Amino acid sequence: MVEGEFAFTEADFRKISAMVHGDAGIHLPEAKATLVYSRLAKRLRALGLTSFKDYCALVAGSDGLDERQKMLAALTTNVTRFFREPHHFDHLRDKVLPPLLDAARRGGRVRIWSAACSSGQEPFSIAMTILSLMPDAADRDVRVLATDIDPNMVAEGRAAEYAPHLLEGIPPDYRKKYTVAAARGGVRMADDVRALVTFNELNLIGDWPMKGKFDAIFCRNVAIYFEDDTQARLWSRFAPLVNNDGALYIGHSERIQGPAAAAFRPDGVTTYRKIEGARA
Structure with a gap:
């Protein structure tokens, strides 16, 4: 789906999108696939994983709750400033x-x-x-x-x-x-x-x-x-x-x-x- 260092398929994107939607209500259309890849590739490197398939298996399991929170944090936009608007x-x-x-x-x-x-x-x-x-x-x-x-x-x-x-x-x-x-x-x-x-x-x-x-x-x-x-x-x-x-x-x-x-x-x-x- 996105060419790069790690294999990232449509199935991987759908799994991540479904988890983010279920956990936080955030809708990730397919147009966001490149953004998802770029933000989560850092997490794969930190964990020593070689594919998004392995990453999806981790965050979907009971042992991956902490990483699932980190995934959500990585995909959440935190643009803010004092007295914005x-x-x-x-x-x-x-x-x-x-x-x-x-x-x-x-x-x-x-x-x-x-x-x-x-x-x-x-x-x-x-x-x-x-x-x-x-x-x-x-x-x-x-x-x-x-x-x-x-x-x-x-x-x-x-x-x-x-x-x-x-x-x-x-x-x-x-x-x-x-x-x-x-x-x-x-x-x-x-x-x-x-x-x-x-x-x-x-x-x-x-x-x-x-x-x-x-x-x-x-x-x-x-x-x-x-x-x-x-x-x-x-x-x-x-x-x-x-x-x-x-x-x-x-x-x-x-x-x-x-x-x-x-x-x-x-x-x-x-x-x-x-x-x-x-x-x-």
């Missing part, structure tokens, strides 16, 4: 947070979920936006949940250290307030930023342990990797978890579809608000 953070700061933080000052609860948080730039951008309006937010009942399917990304988020060039999206005044120098020339998010964010592993097509509702959910540039029916189920699962008039932020190439479309109203570019009393 800045209009979402402007909307959060100007329209969503002011009444929520006023309520928090009176003892109210504020919860925001960064779904598919990658290595942490998105939830930390949310946290910095909160702190710009409420410097003592960590002392209030204000928290950001950050989840990702990839344990490596979750670990990077928890470490909260980044190379200096990765901070380019952070406004200069935020960078001065909310980052500190770290070892080996890196930069670390300040303690008050880190205090707002909790990182956990979570598969968006698996079980969700959360019981409470959220005032805003960021799920951006994830659904585009799902088939239409999987996307519709995802939006429908989010809908009951968003408080009335809460916000849902999605990626620039994404649209809410299926029954959940009736539960949200547009409130800006790829920005939606939950309609009071709506069900999905």
